[in-house]
Amino acid sequence: MEGNVYPVFGNGTQVDGKVLQTFQKSFVQVQDILDQNRLLINEINQNHESKIPDNLSRNVGLIKELNNNIRRVAGLYADLSSSFIRSVEASSEGDSAGTNEPDGKASQKRFRSGSGKNMGIIERIKEIEAEMARTQKNKATEYHLGQLKAKIAKLRTQLLEPPKGSSGGGDGFEVTKFGHGRVALIGFPSVGKSTLLTMLTGTHSEAASYEFTTLTCIPGIIHYNDTKIQLLDLPGIIEGASEGKGRGRQVIAVAKSSDLVLMVLDASKSEGHRQILTKELEAVGLRLNKRPPQIYFKKKKTGGISFNSTLPLSHVDEKLCYQILHEYKIHNAEVLFREDATVDDLIDVIEGNRKYIKCVYVYNKIDVIGIDDVDKLARQPNSVVISCNLKLNLDRLLSKMWEEMGLVRVYTKPQGQQPDFSDPVVLSADRGGCSVEDFCNHIHRSLIKDVKYVLVWGTSARHYPQHCGLSHALQDEDVVQIVKKKEKEEGGRGRFKSHTTGPARISDREKKAPLKT
Ligand SMILES: Nc1nc2c(ncn2[C@@H]2O[C@H](COP(=O)(O)OP(=O)(O)OP(=O)(O)O)[C@@H](O)[C@H]2O)c(=O)[nH]1
Ligand SMILES: [Mg+2]
Missing domain, CATH: 3.10.20.30 (Beta-grasp domain)
Known part of the structure; x- marks a missing residue:
């Protein structure tokens, strides 16, 4: 039986027999806990309805048990999903190496993201990042660092390319665009994205105290100022999303199709979360609250490279620009800097696939932090502080969204x-x-x-x-x-104009002189 593949999941994904056995064992364990939970919930409900003090205090223990069970199920699911990803990666590596099934047919393609190829690229990116960290930043190393940056940008673009043979699109959650604008909720797990969607749209999206409650994209509609705005609740993304970890790839694809991103953050957690998420989104070509660099760039067939600027430049000179273009194997082009842009800006323009999106940072759960901290967060640019639980400041969030969307x-x-x-x-x-x-x-x-x-x-x-x-x-x-x-x-102009004196149409005639009856 070894080496045989079985369809396991609804989407037709296949895994081999050994892995399937492990999965089935975990599924049985999860099922047991879920059955137990059903009984616990029944008992909790009965105790609650009885309104007897003893039963109510017994509920405290039962709810704790329920919480523990939920944590166990979440843990089992997390293990399941990581061992599933590992097995699929192993099998797709086999695919890329050209392994054949015993019956001589080429093995079936089991996973669309081509993780085997991606792993190589990710490692290469990490190596270059390490080299950049080792290199001191000064005038002498600036050309070398610029080249390394261009190398990373090229590799990241390769990571984003759809695997060969796929139709190209379809990487996100297929949700039809609706309304006059689209807003995506992006954030770490359990920051309150689903709670916010339910508050703003009335569409129910499951919210719970454990992570990864939402596993797909849930759309809702906000009716605001006579317009309809589509709000999308998405699964929480984690560090490494840009490398295709978790559902990051799909979430990012949806973010790219939006007119505005609401980055939902837990006000009680570290400020580092905002930086990590911004870095993940930047790595896949999203530029938040930035406008495209004022650099004119056009590839040519002949004539070499013409480098000009309308003002003195402090970050990029002709030599550095040549080196970056050389890295991209571009030898004929026109480059005109209309602002004092950086190397990163130049790379963005050459890559040409960046998406410039507005972003509002939404700090949720301000009910659990002190007023001084709330004040500090609220004063940051493009930020709104809210509490879904206490329905605090949601109107300000809506008006900020409206302002940023520029409808x-x-x-x-x-x-x-x-x-x-x-x-x-x-x-x-x-x-x-x-x-x-x-x-x-x-x-x-x-x-x-x-x-x-x-x-x-x-x-x-x-x-x-x-x-x-x-x-x-x-x-x-x-x-x-x-x-x-x-x-x-x-009909015509000047001397070609038709010089009719009477009214042209019956309706005009009626206005001027009503027809006698
Ligand atoms: N204290 C407090 N808790 C909140 C607030 N908003 C949401 N929560 C709680 O935070 C937990 C997570 O909420 P969800 O809405 O499921 O979070 P999520 O971001 O959708 O999580 P995932 O779907 O797992 O990514 C739930 O237990 C909510 O009750 C708030 O304003 N204050
Ligand atoms: Mg959710």
Whole structure:
């Protein structure tokens, strides 16, 4: 039987016979504890309903026992998942080495992430990081360090590439985009992400005092300021997520598809968590609260490298830029620095796959820390302090989210009528832009060719109403009335204009001189 593979999990993943036996043993153990828990919960409920003091104090012991059992189950699951990952890694290493099944057929591909290949890359990254740590930072070593940074960036990009043969996408949790914006909840396990989703959206997401309660992506909808915002609860990510540990890869893929990340942190835990998570997200090409570097970069076919800057540079010089480009085997390109950018910025621009996302740091559980600490956390940039349990400051969190997403609501006004304030057109700079043209395209693609000009009321207008063209940038809560070209204007201009004197249409005739009946 050895070497045979069996489907074990619902997703069709396969493991071999020996490993299967170990899994089954653990599953039986978990089942036993779960059965025991069911009985315990029944007893706790009965004691509670009886309202007898003795029974209530007995519940304290029973709940402790229940807690212990839950911890044991969580431990067993953690062991199961790590031994499962180990076995899959071993089998996928076998795959990449080209092992064949006894029947001569190529062995089935058992795991999509190609961990065998990844392990090599991760080790290489660690070696280079160690070399960087050993190297002193000074003018003489700056070129060498720059090259090492470029090497790491290249390896990390390789880590992100989908394995050969896969369709490329589908690495995240397949959740359909809905609403006017998408917000992802990212954080370590047990910081209160699910509790927050339930509070803000009313969608129930299981919350519990043990880690890894949420194992998939749970969407909810926030109705705020006449808009719908999709909020995604995700499994907790751990250190090493960027290397594909745990469900990190999937969680990060969802974060990349979002308009805003809420990094949920436990206010009572160390500040280090924020740095670790930021590092993990940076390692996979996410740039939080940064804007793309002002560097123009274009690869050419010939002509060598042209290096220019519009201001004096203090971090990068021509030689360093050449070396970095050389590392990428780029020998013909145009580079123009429009700001005093760093080597890391230059590498980001060359890689070209970075995602710039806004992030709000949400410190939850402020009910368990002192007021001085709350004050310190609240004063940090892009931070909001909340307590889900006490429902503290959730309105401030919503308004901060709204501010960061930069959604622009535009209300339409039909000619001669009041604006329709019930159903705005929602625009944003990240999703297609906020100009009058974007607004018209949002209503209908074919509308733009009929628009003569628009009348705008609101903060973007200098006077009310302002006659605006298609390039005018709209602002939140503007009211827009579209004035369409008249038919006869479309018919011709100047001496080619049709000189009809009477009203063109029956409806016009009715307005001017009602038909006699
Ligand atoms: N004291 C306190 N506890 C909280 C607060 N919010 C959530 N919790 C508790 O924190 C524990 C974890 O909450 P969850 O919502 O399951 O955390 P999570 O981040 O979704 O955890 P995973 O799904 O495991 O990643 C639960 O026992 C909650 O009751 C809060 O504001 N204050
Ligand atoms: Mg959760």
